[in-house]
Amino acid sequence: xxxxxxxxxxxxxxxxxxxxxxxxxxxxxxxxxxxxxxxxxxxxxxxxxxxxxxxxxxxxxxxxxxxxxxxxxxxxxxxxxxxxxxxxxxxxxxxxxxxxxxxxxxxxxxxxxxxxxxxxxxxxxxxxxxxxxxxxxxxxxxxxxxxxxxxxxxxxxxxxxxxxxxxxxxxxxxxxxxxxxxxxxxxxxxxxxxxxxxxxxxxxxxxxxxxxxxxxxxxxxxxxxxxxxxxxxxxxxxxxxxxxxxxxxxxxxxxxxxxxxxxxxxxxxxxxxxxxxxxxxxxxxxxxxxxxxxxxxxxxxxxxxxxxxxxxxxx
Numbered sequence: 001x002x003x004x005x006x007x008x009x010x011x012x013x014x015x016x017x018x019x020x021x022x023x024x025x026x027x028x029x030x031x032x033x034x035x036x037x038x039x040x041x042x043x044x045x046x047x048x049x050x051x052x053x054x055x056x057x058x059x060x061x062x063x064x065x066x067x068x069x070x071x072x073x074x075x076x077x078x079x080x081x082x083x084x085x086x087x088x089x090x091x092x093x094x095x096x097x098x099x100x101x102x103x104x105x106x107x108x109x110x111x112x113x114x115x116x117x118x119x120x121x122x123x124x125x126x127x128x129x130x131x132x133x134x135x136x137x138x139x140x141x142x143x144x145x146x147x148x149x150x151x152x153x154x155x156x157x158x159x160x161x162x163x164x165x166x167x168x169x170x171x172x173x174x175x176x177x178x179x180x181x182x183x184x185x186x187x188x189x190x191x192x193x194x195x196x197x198x199x200x201x202x203x204x205x206x207x208x209x210x211x212x213x214x215x216x217x218x219x220x221x222x223x224x225x226x227x228x229x230x231x232x233x234x235x236x237x238x239x240x241x242x243x244x245x246x247x248x249x250x251x252x253x254x255x256x257x258x259x260x261x262x263x264x265x266x267x268x269x270x271x272x273x274x275x276x277x278x279x280x281x282x283x284x285x286x287x288x289x290x291x292x293x294x295x296x297x298x299x300x301x302x303x304x305x306x307x308x309x310x311x312x313x314x315x
Contacts, residue, residue, distance in 0.1 A: 001248070002243075002244040002245070002247040002248040003244060003248060004185070004188070004189050004244070004245045004248050004249070005151045005154045005185055005189075005241035005242065005244065005245045006151045006152075006154050006155040006158070006185075006186070006189055006245075007189070008158075008189055008190060008193035008194075010151070010152075010155035010158075010189075011155050011158035011159060011162055011186065011189060011190050012162070013155070014057070014061040014152070014155040014156045014158070014159055015159040015162055015163075017060070017061055017064050017065070018056075018057055018060040018061050018064065018156060018159065021050065021056075021060050021090075021093055022049065022050055022056055022057055022060065022159075023048065023049055023050060024163055025044060025045045025046055025048050025049050025160070025163070026045050026048065027042050027043065027044055027045070027164065027167050027168055028042075028043045028045055028272060028274065029041065029042055029043070030043075030271060030272050032271050033267070033271075033284075037287065037288070037291060037294065037295070038295045038296065039294050039295055039296055039297050039298070039299055040297075040298050040299065041287065041299045041300075041301060042164070042168045042171070042298070042299065042300050042301070043272075043274075043283075043284075043301050043302075043303050044160055044161075044163070044164040044300065044301065044302045044303065045274065045303050046160055046280070046302060046303055046304055046305060047274060047275060047276050047277070047280055047303050047304075047305055047306025048306070049305075050086075050089060051082065051085040051086045051089050051113065051117075051307075052082070052085070052113070052305055052306050052307040053082040053085075053086065053233075053280075053304060053305030053306070053307060054157060054160050054183055054302065054304050054305065055082040055083045055085070055086035055147075055157075055305070056086045056089060056090070057086075057156040057157055057159050057160060058083075058086070058148075058150070058152070058153035058154065058155075058156035058157045058182060058186070059083060059086035059087045059089065059090040059145065059153065059156070060086070060089075060090045060093070060156060061152050061153065061155055061156030061159075062075075062090070062145045062150055062152040062153050062156065063075060063087070063090035063091055063093070063094050063096075063145065064090070064093075064094065065152045066094075066143060070143050071094060071096050071143075072096070073140070073141045073142055073143060074091070074096050074097030074098060074099070074140060074141075074142040074143070075087060075090075075091055075096065075097070075098050075099075075142055075143050075144075075145045076098070076099040076100070076101070076133060076136045076137060076140070076142040076143070076144055076145070077099075077100055077101070077133070077144065077145045077146065077147060078100070078101040078102070078124070078129035078130065078132065078133045078147070079100055079101070079102060079114075079147050080102065080103055080106045080107075080110065080232055080233060080235065080236075081102065081106050081107060081109075081110020081111065081113065081114065081232075081233070081307060082110065082233055082304075082305050082307055083147040083148075084100035084102055084110070084113075084114040084119065084121075085110065085113040085114045085116075085117055085307075087100065087119070087145055088100060088114050088117030088118060088119035089117045091117075091118075091119065092117055092118050097120070097140075097142070098117075098118070098119040098120065099119065099120045099121075099122060099136050099140065099142060100114050100119045100120070100121055100122070101122045101123075101124050101129055101132045101133045101136065102114065102121055102122070102123055102124070103123070103124055103125060103126045103129065104123040104124065104125065105126065106232070107232060107307075107308070107309055107311070108309060109307055109308065109309040110307055113307060122136060126226075126235070127225075146239070147180055147182065147236065148179070148180030148181055148182030148183075148185070148236070148239060148242055149180065149182075149239025149240065149241045149242060150182075150241070151241065153182055154182055154185045154186045154189070154241065154242070154245065155186060155189075156186065157182050157183045157185070157186030157187070158185075158186030158187060158189050158190040159186070159190075160183070160186070160187070160302055161174060161176075161186065161187040161190040161191055161300075161302065162190045162194070164300050164302065165190065165191065165194045165195060165300070168298070168300060170298055171195055171198055171298050171299065171300040172198060172199065172294075172297040172298050172299065173198060173199045173200075173201060173294060173297055173298075173299045173300070174187060174191045174195070174198055174199075174200050174201070174299075174300045174301075174302075175201045175202075175203055175254075175283045175286055175287060175299065175300070175301045175302070176201075176202060176203065176283060176301070176302040176304065177202070177203050177204075177231070177233075177234055177279055177280060177282045177283055177302075177304045178202030178203060178204045178211050178234065178253060179204075179208075179211075179231075179233060179234035179235065179236045179279070180236040180237065180238060180239060180242060181202075181211060181238045181239065181242030181243065181245070181246055182242060183302065183304055184200075184202045184211075184242070184246060184251060185241070185242045185245035185246060185249075187200065187302065188200050188245055188246060188248075188249035188251050189245065189249070191249075192249050199252065200249055200250065200251045200252070201251070201252045201253070201254055201286060201290075202246070202251055202252070202253045202254070203253075203254055203256060203282035203283045203285060203286035203287075204234065204253050204254070204255055204256070204282065205227075205229045205230075205231045205234055205255070205256060205257075205258070205261060205282060206255040206256060206257050206258075207224065207227045207228060207229040207257075207258065208223065208224045208227045208229055208231070208234060208235055209224065209255055210222065210223050210224060210237045210238065211237075211238055211246070211253050212253040212255055214237075214238055214243060215243075215246060215247065215251065215252075215253055218247075220237065220238055220239075220240065220243050221237070222237060223235070223236065223237035229258060229261070229278075230258055230261050230262060230265070230278035230279075230312045231261055231278045231279040231282055232277075232278075232279065233277065233279035233280075233304065233305065234279045234282065254286040254289050254290065255289075256282055256285035256286050256289060260285040260288065260289065261278050261281060261282055261285050262278070262312070263285070264281040264282070264283075264284035264285040264288065265277070265278045265280075265281035265312075267281075267284060268280075268281055268284065268303070274303070274306070275306045275308070276303055276305075276306050276308075277304075277305050277306055277307050277308035278308065278312060279304055279305060280303045280304040280305045280306060281303070283301040283302065283303065283304075284301060287299060287301060
């Protein structure tokens, strides 16, 4: 039987540790969506979190958990943007060096955010993240804070679901976007503890369906090579910690296409007046896919982030 990467006690410890440095983000609803789907939907707005994404939670928990000797060596990660900005933010709070390895084709708004928090940036290719990060570690001795395959990061991400479930009673379904699985894993740990009977769903772009294939086959599947998707924050494959946690929790994955992601993002902007990046809108896209299955249920959806330059609108 697979084991989760962290416990709910770890999530509670993380919540206390990071509380001074994160927002308790609001929960939003939409009467228009309730009429469309015939169900109550509660959106946890992590697009309004520090650094514009849930990633602040996990990065802070990991950095604040380092002992003094570890912290002195600084931290490093590879990230398409949101985790990089979050780690830079956390490192700045602790006053330690931070290097972020970023694919050169990452959105400019995310690169600028990482730079604004004072991190050193090293560019790489999409497939060269691990190699470039290993070179930084060999040169500096920095601690790797993996974007998702890290128990402290996972526990930190689970605090978003903890707040959602505390604020909204009796949820039947909890949905989050899924890329590397850090947010999904933290959400699964929290939800299984607080709502044992709830259905837990990951929303994944069909163009990068490795999580879907992994849970279906029972083995971690390789990421899709050179995918094309609006959801640039969900390009990574699962790690061993996140995969085991999703298996343990019985997480389902719902695939959504690019048109559904676009329409969900526009709904958040036009009808809810929320700036949401396409990756963060996959939860709503998946919810619409489920439609008849969720009528009359109480649904919690975590909007993962809002860092977008809106260039996708040109498509």
